[in-house]
Amino acid sequence: MIDDLDLRKLDEREASEMAKLLHAIGEVGFLTVSNTGLNADHVRNVIEAYRDFFHLPDVRKKTVDMAMTGSNRGWGAPRSEQVDPKANPDFKEVFDCGFELPAGNSYAGKGLSVYAPNLWPNNPVEFQGIIRAYYIDACNVAMRVLQAIAVALGRDKLSFDRAFDTPMALLRGNYYPERPAWAGDRDFGIGAHTDYGCLTLLATDGVSGLEVRMPDNSWQPVSAAPGTFIINFGEMLEFWTAGKVKATEHRVIGGTQERISVPLFFNPSYDTNVAPPSSGKTISAGDHLTRRYNETYLHLQAT
Ligand SMILES: O=C(O)CCC(=O)C(=O)O
Ligand SMILES: [Fe+2]
Numbered sequence: 001m002i003d004d005l006d007l008r009k010l011d012e013r014e015a016s017e018m019a020k021l022l023h024a025i026g027e028v029g030f031l032t033v034s035n036t037g038l039n040a041d042h043v044r045n046v047i048e049a050y051r052d053f054f055h056l057p058d059v060r061k062k063t064v065d066m067a068m069t070g071s072n073r074g075w076g077a078p079r080s081e082q083v084d085p086k087a088n089p090d091f092k093e094v095f096d097c098g099f100e101l102p103a104g105n106s107y108a109g110k111g112l113s114v115y116a117p118n119l120w121p122n123n124p125v126e127f128q129g130i131i132r133a134y135y136i137d138a139c140n141v142a143m144r145v146l147q148a149i150a151v152a153l154g155r156d157k158l159s160f161d162r163a164f165d166t167p168m169a170l171l172r173g174n175y176y177p178e179r180p181a182w183a184g185d186r187d188f189g190i191g192a193h194t195d196y197g198c199l200t201l202l203a204t205d206g207v208s209g210l211e212v213r214m215p216d217n218s219w220q221p222v223s224a225a226p227g228t229f230i231i232n233f234g235e236m237l238e239f240w241t242a243g244k245v246k247a248t249e250h251r252v253i254g255g256t257q258e259r260i261s262v263p264l265f266f267n268p269s270y271d272t273n274v275a276p277p278s279s280g281k282t283i284s285a286g287d288h289l290t291r292r293y294n295e296t297y298l299h300l301q302a303t
Helices: 007-011 015-028 040-054 058-064 127-152 235-240 285-296
Strands: 003-006 030-034 074-076 093-098 170-176 190-193 199-204 210-213 219-221 229-233 250-252 259-266
Touching: 003 007, 003 015, 007 015, 007 030, 007 127, 015 030, 015 127, 040 093, 040 127, 040 170, 040 199, 040 259, 058 074, 093 127, 127 170, 127 199, 127 259, 235 285
Parallel strands: 003 030
Antiparallel strands: 030 229, 074 093, 093 170, 170 259, 190 250, 199 229, 199 259, 210 219, 210 250
16 A cells, blocks of 8 residues: 655654555655645646747757756756666657856866756746756655654654755656557556655656555556655665665556656765764765666667
């Protein structure tokens, strides 16, 4: 079962809601959340901005094609990413944007691809403003959820906050066209994978398609209308909590209706050590994320 949580109750640390949170993070690794303060109309507006962009002709999208760059900012064409090495590259398209390093930030000028500058299309004209505003709103919601998780795990409320002062957070629009007629067993909207970072906050247009690997190995559909969010956890948070938070596999096969989803991948600052506490080990968040990007985006793969 995928638990449904109320963020306002989590903010207030209501005991029964915190118990549900602890169950969701440790058993299934997926939950849905409502009452975030981000309302349905706001999220619909964001999704429609992505839809307008994805419906542009390819020649226009190519002006911001990430394949021209050494990073993942801008448009990713169909079959430009392969999240599951056993499957074919995904048939989805994406648009990725990330954290904008303030001038004078200690990571500035180091050429780290996880902090690469964003690539914005000239059209639709409102696109950049809508997406940048949502990036900030979504990061704030993600941080509130992580604070509740810190408390649920018996850590200091702000123990994660310090690691997110220069977040490698990535906001993505996923566009799944209707599943192509040529698609076979090894073709997916997005193949089975676990996310790489800490927490993923996912908005969708309400069309179903996401499936989650349950503890009994079955695939369970999960959906959320705009205004409700799906949350799951990535590899870094699983390391960092010594497995108390599960990074759960998920996929989208794709169906007869086009679908848009908007994940915020909330990743900590580059130099964060996400190894299990007191393990004596070091796992650099920046190294892990860079390696996972290089493995999955075809234009970043070593030739
Ligand atoms: O489209 C979805 O529902 C999931 C997308 C996803 O898993 C991802 O972008 O990592
Ligand atoms: Fe994912």
